[in-house]
Amino acid sequence: MRGDWDRGWLRYGFIAPALVLLVAMNIFPLLYSIVLSFTNADLVGSNSSWVGVLNYKFVFKFAKYGQALRTTALFVFLAVACELLLGFGLAYALRDRFALKPLVLTVLLVPMMLPQAVMGLFWKLILNGNYGALNQFLGLLGFSQPQWITDPDLKFLSVLMVDVWMWTPFMMLISLAALQAIPPHIYEAAAIDRASPWRTFRRITLPMCAPLLGLAVLLRATDALKQFDLIMALTGPNDRVTQTLSALLYQTVFRDGKVGLGTAYSYVILVLVIALASVFLRYMGRLQRESDS
Amino acid sequence: MERAVRGGILLLCLSWASTVWAEEKVTIWWAQWEPAAALQILGNEFEEETGIAVEVKQIPWPSYQDQVFLNFGNNRTDFDIVIGDSQWIGRGATKGLYLELTDWLPSAVDIETIHPRAARYLCEYPPGSGKFFAAPCETDAIGFVYRKDWFENEGERAAFKTRYGRELQPPDTWQEFRDVAEFFHRPEQKRYGMSLLTGRGYDSIVMGFQPFLWAWGGDWGDAETFEVQGHLNSDGAVEGLRFFKDLLQFATEGGENADYYFNLEAFSNGSTAMVLDYFPFYPGIVESMGDQVGFFKVPRNGDRRFISLGGQGFSISKKTPAHQQELAKQFIAWFQQRRVQEKWITYPGCFTANTELLESDAFRAASPYNATFAESLDHLRDFWNVPVYNELLAAAVQHLGEALDGVREPREALDALAEEHEMILMEAGLLEMQ
Numbered sequence: 037m038r039g040d041w042d043r044g045w046l047r048y049g050f051i052a053p054a055l056v057l058l059v060a061m062n063i064f065p066l067l068y069s070i071v072l073s074f075t076n077a078d079l080v081g082s083n084s085s086w087v088g089v090l091n092y093k094f095v096f097k098f099a100k101y102g103q104a105l106r107t108t109a110l111f112v113f114l115a116v117a118c119e120l121l122l123g124f125g126l127a128y129a130l131r132d133r134f135a136l137k138p139l140v141l142t143v144l145l146v147p148m149m150l151p152q153a154v155m156g157l158f159w160k161l162i163l164n165g166n167y168g169a170l171n172q173f174l175g176l177l178g179f180s181q182p183q184w185i186t187d188p189d190l191k192f193l194s195v196l197m198v199d200v201w202m203w204t205p206f207m208m209l210i211s212l213a214a215l216q217a218i219p220p221h222i223y224e225a226a227a228i229d230r231a232s233p234w235r236t237f238r239r240i241t242l243p244m245c246a247p248l249l250g251l252a253v254l255l256r257a258t259d260a261l262k263q264f265d266l267i268m269a270l271t272g273p274n275d276r277v278t279q280t281l282s283a284l285l286y287q288t289v290f291r292d293g294k295v296g297l298g299t300a301y302s303y304v305i306l307v308l309v310i311a312l313a314s315v316f317l318r319y320m321g322r323l324q325r326e327s328d329s
Numbered sequence: 330m331e332r333a334v335r336g337g338i339l340l341l342c343l344s345w346a347s348t349v350w351a352e353e354k355v356t357i358w359w360a361q362w363e364p365a366a367a368l369q370i371l372g373n374e375f376e377e378e379t380g381i382a383v384e385v386k387q388i389p390w391p392s393y394q395d396q397v398f399l400n401f402g403n404n405r406t407d408f409d410i411v412i413g414d415s416q417w418i419g420r421g422a423t424k425g426l427y428l429e430l431t432d433w434l435p436s437a438v439d440i441e442t443i444h445p446r447a448a449r450y451l452c453e454y455p456p457g458s459g460k461f462f463a464a465p466c467e468t469d470a471i472g473f474v475y476r477k478d479w480f481e482n483e484g485e486r487a488a489f490k491t492r493y494g495r496e497l498q499p500p501d502t503w504q505e506f507r508d509v510a511e512f513f514h515r516p517e518q519k520r521y522g523m524s525l526l527t528g529r530g531y532d533s534i535v536m537g538f539q540p541f542l543w544a545w546g547g548d549w550g551d552a553e554t555f556e557v558q559g560h561l562n563s564d565g566a567v568e569g570l571r572f573f574k575d576l577l578q579f580a581t582e583g584g585e586n587a588d589y590y591f592n593l594e595a596f597s598n599g600s601t602a603m604v605l606d607y608f609p610f611y612p613g614i615v616e617s618m619g620d621q622v623g624f625f626k627v628p629r630n631g632d633r634r635f636i637s638l639g640g641q642g643f644s645i646s647k648k649t650p651a652h653q654q655e656l657a658k659q660f661i662a663w664f665q666q667r668r669v670q671e672k673w674i675t676y677p678g679c680f681t682a683n684t685e686l687l688e689s690d691a692f693r694a695a696s697p698y699n700a701t702f703a704e705s706l707d708h709l710r711d712f713w714n715v716p717v718y719n720e721l722l723a724a725a726v727q728h729l730g731e732a733l734d735g736v737r738e739p740r741e742a743l744d745a746l747a748e749e750h751e752m753i754l755m756e757a758g759l760l761e762m763q
Contacts, residue, residue, distance in 0.1 A: 081402040081424040094756060098749070100727070165583040166594070186529075186586035188734040272530050276727040290395060292720045293420070297756075 073300040079293035091300035101301055103276065104284040105308075109132045111196065111280055112260040116253055118200045123207025124249070128241075130208075131215045141212075148205040156269025160185065163270070180307050185270050188277050195270050199263065207252055214248035215241070243326070250320045257316075261309065281305055332548055354382040355656045358397060358408040359641070361387035364467050364609055365412075367676030373713055375663055376693065381656055389529060390589075394719075401426045406646040409657040412466050413644050415450050415711050416532075416718040421644055422454040423716045428645040428654060434461045437443075437662035444468065446709040447682035451642040454714065455551070463642025464661045465682035467609070470705040471526070471536060471637045472698065474611055475499060475603040477623035479513065488512075499625035502614040503532040503572060506628045510579035513602035522579030523603040527733055528588025534733070535712055535725050536637040537605065538573055540627045543635035545569030549721075550750065555760040557750045562743040569630075570732055570739040577733065585733055605637045608702045609678030615697055616677075624701040627708070640680070674699075687736045717757040724749045 073091055077084035095101050126144065131139065147155070162169045165183035174181050184194045218241065226236045264282035267273065272290070273283040289298035357372070359365040360594060365387045365760050372383025386408070388396050397413065398408050401424075413421060421427035430452075434440065440448065443465055449456045452463045479485055480497055489497035493508050500506035510522030526537025540547065547566025550557040560566070577585050581595045592604040597605070605627070614622055627636045645657045663669060670681045674692055680702060693700040713721050725746060732742035754760035 060720065078424060080398055080420075080426060090756070093386075094752070099745075100724075166591075181582075183583045183586065186583055188730075188736060274723045274726055275529050276731065287723060290399065291723065292717070293398060293424075294720070 061260050069299045070303070072296055073303055075296045077295040077299075079289060079295050081293070084296065087296065091297045092304070094297060095301050095304050100276070100279070100284065101304075104279050104281050105305070107192075107278065108261060108263075108280040111192075111199075111263065112257050114196055115199045115260045115263075116256050117205070119207045120249065120253060121255060122200065122204045123209075123252075124211040124245075126204070127211035127215055128200040129225045129237070131212060144208060145201045145205045148209075150202075151197070152172055152202065152265035153269055155202060156198070156266040159194075159266075160270050163194055191271050191275065195266055198270065201262065202266075203256060203259075206256065210248055210252035211245065214245035218244045247320070249326050250323055254313075254316060254320065345685045347389035348467070352382050353380065353656055354384060355375050355410060355653070355660050356408045357383065357385045357410040357412065357643075357660075358400075359385055359387060359412040360390045360393045362390070362609060363677070363678040364655075367673065367679050368466075369419070371664065371669065371673065372660070379659065379663070381659065383660060395403045401646075401648065404648065405650075406639060406648045408642050408646060409649045409653045410645055410661070412641040413463070414641055415638055416714045416722070418451075418454045418462055418642070418644070419480060419718060420716040422460075422462040425647055426644075428647050430460070430464060430645070431460040433658060434464055437658070437663035438464065442683050442685055444684050444687065444706050445683045446638065446706055447640065450638050450709065450711040450714070451640055451682070456711075456714065457733075463644040464665060465640075466643045466664070467640045468680045468682040468706070469607050469609060469639030469641075470702060470709055471540075471605055471607055471639065472497075472615055472701050472705055473603050473605055473625050473627065474698075475623050475625060476621060476691060478621045479602055480623070485512075488576060499623065500628050501625075503541075506542045507572075507579075510576060510603065514579040516582075519600055521584070521595070521601045522582045523576065524581045524587050524592045524601050525573070525576060525605050526592065527577070527580075527585055527730075528591060529541055529586060529726050529730050530588050532712070532722055532726070533588040534637070534729050535722060538570065538725075538729050539637045539710065539712065540635050541569035541573040541630075542566050543569075543710055544630035544633040545572070546633070550754075555715075555754045557747045557754065557760075558747075560747075561750065562740070562747040567740045567743055570729070570743060572630075574733055574739060586730075608680065608698055608705075609639075611698050612677030612696070622697070623697040626701055626705050635710050636705050636708040638711040640682075642671070672695060715754075715757065717753050717759075720753045721750055724753065 039081060045073035074086060075084045076087050076090075099313060103168045115292075117152055130140065163171075163184035165171060165181065165186060168184070170184065180192055185191050222240055223236065226240055231239070254325075262282055263280055264286065267275075267278050267280055268286070271278045271281065273287045275283075279287070288294050288301065340578055353726045355372075357368065359368065363386050369383070369385040372385055376382045394414070394417070397411055397417075398420075400408070413427075422429070434452070437731070443452070447465050451465055451468065452461050454460060454462050480499065486497045489495075489509075489512050492512065497509070497512070500509050506523075512522070513520060526533040528534055534692035542561075545565040547563050547567045547569055548560040550560045578736065580587070581601045583591065584595070587595065589606055589610060592606045593610050593614070594618050595601045596604040596606075597617065611624070627634065643657075643661045645654050645661075649657070666720070667683070670683050674681050674686060677696075681687065681692075687703045687706065693703060695742070712718065712725075716720070728737075728742045728746035728749070731737045732739045737745070751760055754763045
């Protein structure tokens with residue numbers, strides 16, 4: 037009897053440190069931030085008071101919060117779509133063995149391995165409208181020299197371009213793994229059946245790659261949703277054209293000092309992201325089941 | 330082994346003793362530019378005189394504000410004195426960050442000798458209240474630098490006179506400014522008329538727009554009631570913004586998003602006839618271009634001439650120990666002495682708020698831009714310096730940017746900005762909630 041009691045406490049003893057850490061690092065901040073979202077807490081001020089749902093009212097009233105959400109959605113959609121298409125295309129082109137394949141793959145993977153903030157600063161120099169390397173090159177060829185990171189029609193595309201440059205290799209890597217996991221005998225069977233290349237691609241390659249590609253899309257979408265480093269480095273956090281959720285949150289909490297308002301906005305976003313993620317995961321589950329069958 | 334233990338104990342004792350008997354030191358945070366380097370030189374002199382060391386930590390401009398306010402989030406700041414932007418004072422005063430200096434400052438400096446505009450915008454909160462939270466350090470204003478050699482070229486002068494029917498000279502009104510900008514704007518020769526302040530990074534677009542806003546009769550709002558509608562989107566304000574936007578057709582390439590550093594580059598590379606910037610950025614230009622350059626005040630519209638104030642004051646952190654606050658006061662009082670101020674203004678880009686010095690011939694003759702700077706001070710005005718200044722600034726940057734980029738019409742942009750400013754002021758409890 038006493039042995040059971042000791043074993044029970046021992047079990048709790050073993051999980052207690054992890055539990056304490058989990059509560060201290062995750063649960064408590066989460067609950068505390070819910071409370072903060074109903075206050076006028078300031079980053080530097082010591083006094084804060086209860087303001088009810090006022091912060092949430094402001095989130096829905098200020099156009100900039102909706103605008104940042106739309107900018108982020110567009111950014112995530114375009115970035116992930118471009119990276120998926122280019123990455124899959126590259127992987128498809130590189131799937132067969134050839135002499136310099138390891139070298140080509142290594143070179144292609146370099147952008148993904150570099151820190152985003154540093155790359156952002158480098159690209160800022162490259163894209164500078166007056167003395168940037170890109171415009172110097174375009175000038176030599178006799179082309180016009182646009183203001184890549186200040187022209188309102190171009191700056192969003194510039195950030196997008198750098199993101200695509202950085203993260204296409206990731207999509208390529210996952211796509212390559214998916215392509216190489218398809219057993220060759222399936223293609224052999226298709227060839228015996230005289231399936232056209234397009235039909236083989238549509239009926240075999242794509243469905244068999246889909247689960248892994250879906251996972252890659254989920255990972256990239258999550259990452260693109262948080263995009264901050266490139267925007268901070270290229271256009272700054274307060275540029276309406278490129279102001280994503282993370283940039284606006286940084287502006288709200290760290291520049292304006294509005295911790296309460298920032299947390300309220302975070303919770304609105306959290307609810308939206310959870311809703312979108314559940315829809316996506318359901319879709320992924322269905323894809324997986326179809327692929328298995 | 331025993332020796333190693335003894336050695337370790339001795340080392341520990343020595344390091345403890347060094348912290349106990351550490352030299353007295355005042356730590357100052359300021360942005361990275363020439364005046365900060367000059368302040369360090371003066372700080373070294375202060376150490377020679379008093380034995381109190383002074384360390385000026387220079388932080389790059391783009392991250393200066395972020396680093397200061399993040400540091401204020403700690404229980405104790407890493408600095409004793411922060412040389413904060415004029416707009417920060419409301420936040421510093423009301424959030425318990427800046428030490429109030431109302432009782433102490435008159436004992437350190439004769440308040441009457443501080444230029445009234447510098448005292449109002451750099452040191453007091455609320456402005457004009459007589460409550461001091463800063464002492465003057467760097468008084469600043471925006472002003473134009475121009476290519477004197479182009480203006481004095483006989484061929485250019487004759488061509489200008491033929492085209493506009495008057496002499497080519499530094500413009501006094503905005504209408505004259507437009508003509509001169511138009512005259513020198515020759516993109517096919519890679520020569521441009523002007524570059525104003527239109528950058529979106531921090532506050533440059535706001536500093537660039539303000540002279541137009543005020544000169545055309547608009548304002549950021551009512552300083553007493555905090556009402557914005559009818560001031561910021563008045564007909565005059567809209568006209569001012571239209572004129573501002575219209576001038577950008579004569580701007581250097583990329584001039585629709587030009588910050589302080591962009592303008593410095595645009596002028597230094599010899600492509601632009603006139604650029605607007607803060608005076609402390611000009612010593613480098615004078616050094617490299619010498620007699621080729623001249624300076625003029627921000628032009629007027631009719632009899633209304635207003636100039637964006639810059640500059641920073643010494644504020645003592647409330648989150649530093651009382652002993653450190655006392656040392657900080659000693660340094661500030663020392664800095665305000667006339668003999669130190671006389672030395673201060675001899676360094677490149679260093680300006681004083683001392684009216685006697687500003688009026689002196691020695692100051693006006695000391696550099697080619699000093700006389701223009703001194704004349705500019707009487708026209709200074711500043712942006713909101715309420716605790717929520719940064720939100721107001723960020724909203725202004727976005728809406729004015731949209732107007733200059735052609736995303737919105739000037740009236741539409743100012744209507745939206747006025748509405749957002751009122752919401753921010755309501756949220757801050759300064760304007761009654763509607």
